[in-house]
Amino acid sequence: MTSDVRGVIARSKGEPVEVTTVLVPDPGPGEALVAVQACGVCHTDLHYREGGIGEDFPYLLGHEAAGVVEAVGDGVTSVTPGDFVILNWRAVCGECRACRGGRPWYCFATHNARQKMTLEDGTVLSPALGIGAFVDKTLVAAGQCTKVDPAVPPEVAGLLGCGVMAGLGAAINTAPVTRGDSVAVIGCGGVGDAAILGARLAGARTIIGVDIDPRKLEWARQFGATHVINSRETDPVERIRELTGGNGADVVIEAIGRPETYLQAFYGRDLAGTVVLVGVPTPDMRLEAPLLDFFGRGGALKSSWYGDCLPERDFPMLTDLYLQGRLPLEKFVSETIALDQVESAFAKMERGEVLRSVVKL
Ligand code: APR
Ligand code: ZN
Ligand code: ZN
DSSP: EEEEEEEEEEETSSSEEEEEEEEOOOOTTEEEEEEEEEEOOOOOHHHTTTTTTTOOSEEEEEEEEEEEEEOOOOOOOOOOTOOOOEEOOOOOSSSSSSHTTTTTTGOOBBBSSSSSOEEEEEEOOOGGGGGGOOSSSEEEGGGGEOOTTSSSSSHHHHGGGGGHHHHHHHIISSSSOOTTEEEEEEESHHHHHHHHHHHHTTTOOOOOOOEEEEEHHHHHHHTTOOOEEETTEEEEEEHHHHHTTSOOEEEEESSSHHHHHHHHHHHTTEEEEEEESOOOOOOOOOOOOOHHHHTTTOSSSOOSGGGGGOHHHHHHHHHHHHHHTTSOOGGGGEEOGGGGGGGHHHHHHHHTSSSSEEOOO
16 A cells, blocks of 8 residues: 655756655555654755755655654564654664764664655655655655654754754764863854754853854854854954954864865864864865865864764754753744745745744644
């Protein structure tokens, strides 16, 4: 049996997305069928539709989601029907060299569902980041489902499935920020603001938000930035140094993914400090800087994939902190929208009007 449901697809490069009927197979061994309740609109969905990630059209978009497990296939014991889960796009395999080496957040062979979701004519859909969640029901690998407390509203829980986890994790897992640190975050969109929140959670003493948009800087303050810098008006490297006793920040998190802002992060950092790149660059981007500075300034230059998260460890912990009132994740939800409003949400995202538009199903 298959379910036929509504889903948002990108049929071809650059064309507006559309709502259409999607056929979802019943779960096979190791798979789970999830009734999606909420799914955030992320830049990556837009990149898929613009052909920036691959040419495997049509794509079933959406990947930042929470919902309820409806059915599971043979051998699945980690979740059962009725469980409230957050979907993740890095279900670790447990067997690759990273997993066996004790660093599963780097897993090089993450799992997805084996069976394919299709259009009514049988055309196979490519699910965004191996999920595809702008859809009433989606088929994933059971390991992509992480059970959390159902008291968390789905539009909030789903955020942890991608951007917000990436930013939080860049601060608390990758850097990692510790009590008393000075931290600068360059780019205060959803990812950067989550990094600010993570820095606050970890006990940072000074948290500096850098952006070129005054509205974003105001939001950054609301998430816990102790200082903000409009880098269109003020040299951010000089100002970060001024705010940190002339030294630079212990940790600088780059949450845009551009060479010029990466260099700001590099030079805004204290000697032997840490730079974390969580913004995703495009293939054409190049970095030019004196190699001697990379030696002479020491320290650590890290990249953060999905906030180096382990869903099983991090999602239930973060949702519990939310329920205790210690992590205001609801502030990321700028609006909730219907399935047929994804295209207009892309436009709002491009104009910088929202942190997250979240589709409620
Ligand atoms: N200097 C400072 N800030 C900038 C600059 C710049 N040169 N260019 C853009 N910004 C700011 C924007 O004003 C915006 O507030 O960076 C922020 C980027 O935020 P969003 O567009 O909302 O993106 P976000 O969802 O936060 O993702 C950021 O992380 O996961 C990746 O693919 C994602 O590369 C993207 C990055
Ligand atoms: Zn692995
Ligand atoms: Zn995403």
